[in-house]
Amino acid sequence: MSVLPVDSLSTPRFVGLPSFMRLPLATSLAGLDAAIIGLPSDSGAPYRTGARFGPNALRAMSVMLRPINPSRGNINVFEVLKVADAGDANVVPGYEIESLALMERSVATLVDAGVIPCAIGGDHSVSLAALRAVAHRHGPVGLIHFDSHTDTWDSYFDGKRYSAGTMFRRAVEEGLIDPSRSIQIGLRGSLFQPTDVSQSEDLGYRVITCDEMFDLGLREVARLVAERAGRGPSYASFDLDFVDPAFAPGVQTPECGGPSAREALALVRMIRGVTLVGFDVVELNPLYDGPGQITALLGATILAEFLALIAETRLQATTSPQNKP
Numbered sequence: 001m002s003v004l005p006v007d008s009l010s011t012p013r014f015v016g017l018p019s020f021m022r023l024p025l026a027t028s029l030a031g032l033d034a035a036i037i038g039l040p041s042d043s044g045a046p047y048r049t050g051a052r053f054g055p056n057a058l059r060a061m062s063v064m065l066r067p068i069n070p071s072r073g074n075i076n077v078f079e080v081l082k083v084a085d086a087g088d089a090n091v092v093p094g095y096e097i098e099s100l101a102l103m104e105r106s107v108a109t110l111v112d113a114g115v116i117p118c119a120i121g122g123d124h125s126v127s128l129a130a131l132r133a134v135a136h137r138h139g140p141v142g143l144i145h146f147d148s149h150t151d152t153w154d155s156y157f158d159g160k161r162y163s164a165g166t167m168f169r170r171a172v173e174e175g176l177i178d179p180s181r182s183i184q185i186g187l188r189g190s191l192f193q194p195t196d197v198s199q200s201e202d203l204g205y206r207v208i209t210c211d212e213m214f215d216l217g218l219r220e221v222a223r224l225v226a227e228r229a230g231r232g233p234s235y236a237s238f239d240l241d242f243v244d245p246a247f248a249p250g251v252q253t254p255e256c257g258g259p260s261a262r263e264a265l266a267l268v269r270m271i272r273g274v275t276l277v278g279f280d281v282v283e284l285n286p287l288y289d290g291p292g293q294i295t296a297l298l299g300a301t302i303l304a305e306f307l308a309l310i311a312e313t314r315l316q317a318t319t320s321p322q323n324k325p
Helices: 051-062 096-112 126-138 167-173 198-203 210-216 218-229 261-270 294-319
Strands: 034-039 083-088 116-121 142-146 183-187 206-209 233-239 275-282
Touching: 034 051, 034 096, 034 126, 034 294, 051 116, 051 275, 051 294, 096 116, 096 126, 116 126, 116 294, 126 167, 126 233, 126 275, 142 167, 142 218, 142 261, 167 198, 183 210, 183 218, 198 206, 206 210, 206 218, 210 218, 218 261, 233 294, 261 294, 275 294
Parallel strands: 034 083, 034 116, 116 275, 142 183, 142 233, 183 206, 233 275
Antiparallel strands: none
């Protein structure tokens, strides 16, 4: 199976079935380094629903992207990594626990085959399903979490423990995350209670609020991310409400006062030296996106940047002096 995307200089972008960056659909996992998988569940959303339509909206706008990443030394990502689009996991609309189990099973199929899962949400609760599958193979992972909210509340709505606001507490409790290697970036906005941020610190996370992020500067934040995660296996989760709604209006829970699309991309591009064994881009709600679909395009670009980070790390590992005969 060819694992190169369709050449948009030869075949127009509007031709063909939509897959991420026009990659082939996976007919086999053999030989793949990474695979795109949609996790189209919004049964954990405490406010807006509609993120179930996020994976296909992101795929549709990803046709605008090209394979060479100039921010990482003009790497052609798909010459370094063999990547295909594995389609979507199945879900049970309205049934959060059942949907998490189905999505975990689908992600585990990739992970067990040695394929890095590159997930598209879905509300943020889908990260718990992916983390369960990843941690089953790699053990507790470091979490690199971009968000305006902590998502470490204990429960929502009459004690419900599984939602888009609780999964990073559940992940610690289930031993999926190593909090000592985990970091949350971009927290901002009004609070339910004074402990909304400190509850993450109590769990062991390093927290960088949005104000602190700008005070430190993006390059220093990127350094802190790499320092915190270390060289062990890590998982990145990017909630699109990390970005100010002026640049990303189509999200589940918008929060004013965040970074621009340029600043968000700059931060991701500055991160180097971490070992991603999985990642997701979540909370895209195309029902609230504008006609230009700018949130979907940003989500696709973020996903492509994480792929480029994996490709760069892989390339550096194969060309380092200790790997030469």
